[in-house]
Amino acid sequence: MGEILVTNGLHKSYKKHTALKSLSISVKQGQIYGLLGPNGSGKTTTLGILLGVIKADGGSFSWFGKGELDENRNNIGALLETPNFYPYLNAIDNLKIVAAIKSLDNTKERIEKVLKRVDLWKRKKATFKTYSLGMKQRLAIAGAILADPDVLVLDEPTNGLDPQGIAEIRSLILDIAAEGKTIIIASHILDEIEKMCTHVAILKDGALIREATLDEIMIQDKVLCVGSDHREELRLAIEKIPQLKFFKDLDPHMLVTVDGEISNAAVNKMFAENGVYLNTLMLHKKNLESTFLEIVNK
Numbered sequence: 001m002g003e004i005l006v007t008n009g010l011h012k013s014y015k016k017h018t019a020l021k022s023l024s025i026s027v028k029q030g031q032i033y034g035l036l037g038p039n040g041s042g043k044t045t046t047l048g049i050l051l052g053v054i055k056a057d058g059g060s061f062s063w064f065g066k067g068e069l070d071e072n073r074n075n076i077g078a079l080l081e082t083p084n085f086y087p088y089l090n091a092i093d094n095l096k097i098v099a100a101i102k103s104l105d106n107t108k109e110r111i112e113k114v115l116k117r118v119d120l121w122k123r124k125k126a127t128f129k130t131y132s133l134g135m136k137q138r139l140a141i142a143g144a145i146l147a148d149p150d151v152l153v154l155d156e157p158t159n160g161l162d163p164q165g166i167a168e169i170r171s172l173i174l175d176i177a178a179e180g181k182t183i184i185i186a187s188h189i190l191d192e193i194e195k196m197c198t199h200v201a202i203l204k205d206g207a208l209i210r211e212a213t214l215d216e217i218m219i220q221d222k223v224l225c226v227g228s229d230h231r232e233e234l235r236l237a238i239e240k241i242p243q244l245k246f247f248k249d250l251d252p253h254m255l256v257t258v259d260g261e262i263s264n265a266a267v268n269k270m271f272a273e274n275g276v277y278l279n280t281l282m283l284h285k286k287n288l289e290s291t292f293l294e295i296v297n298k
């Protein structure tokens with residue numbers, strides 16, 4: 001797979017505050033790459049630098065193996081903030097303006113293609129101000145793919161949408177990815193990343209904590225769900241057993257992470273040796289949320 005983006009030690013400070021600390025990531029062709037992190041972890045700053053809107057203080061990046069050239073951006077569609085279209089113009093006229101700004105040819109065909117792609121063709125003559133938030137966001141994606149770029153960069157694409165709007169954007173993004181496009185999404189919504197992304201970079205306080213495939217992130221450690229009639233003793237036993245680490249209280253059960261390859265029978269025995277008899281012992285499948293919290297809280 002071809003390398004689409006490589007960053008090398010990107011650094012950015014706003015006065016005394018360091019927003020990005022030596023960020024090195026790489027994105028390959030066809031990946032849906034999620035940039036994940038709590039508020040203020042540096043996601044928007046990263047995308048801003050990569051799109052030439054913010055200047056880094058240090059480090060470098062390269063799109064398509066061609067460095068930081070402005071012309072690389074002709075091959076990148078971006079959605080960085082809430083869509084900014086003319087409220088009294090319809091979808092077609094708004095996209096005509098986007099086409100003119102980007103000096104695109106075959107405007108009519110392009111606009112028809114993207115409006116069908118984002119399922120707004122039937123509403124093409126309605127003015128932007130009459131659109132729902134989800135439709136506005138879909139029109140913004142139509143604008144971002146109007147030039148048929150190889151890469152789509154999206155900052156919090158489902159922010160503020162209702163569940164149906166979120167599902168529509170998600171399915172649209174997956175469809176666009178299925179055409180072979182590379183997609184980079186910044187989000188703090190874990191469920192969104194989990195349902196869409198193939199690869200994830202987790203940021204915390206501007207630093208990269210982990211970069212891996214979604215599968216690698218989610219099956220990091222074994223998590224067990226344990227229960228006992230005596231919760232206090234259970235909690236104390238978890239503290240005492242070095243191979244176990246308390247993870248979460250799911251009252252009445254507790255989640256623990258287990259070091260290495262220790263069988264459930266061995267875990268049961270360890271509890272018994274500490275005077276605790278389990279009434280529940282089962283594997284707990286981690287979701288991205290639990291993994292994420294575990295990683296950023298370390």
Ligand SMILES: Nc1ncnc2c1ncn2[C@@H]1O[C@H](COP(=O)(O)OP(=O)(O)OP(=O)(O)O)[C@@H](O)[C@H]1O
Pocket residue numbers: 014017018019037038039040041042043044045046188
């Ligand atoms: N123009 C600015 N001036 C000063 N500080 C800034 C500026 N832009 C961002 N920051 C700070 O840099 C840090 C990273 O911000 P950034 O917006 O990149 O994070 P983020 O992960 O995108 O957060 P969010 O999910 O809230 O959008 C934050 O602490 C933020 O307050």
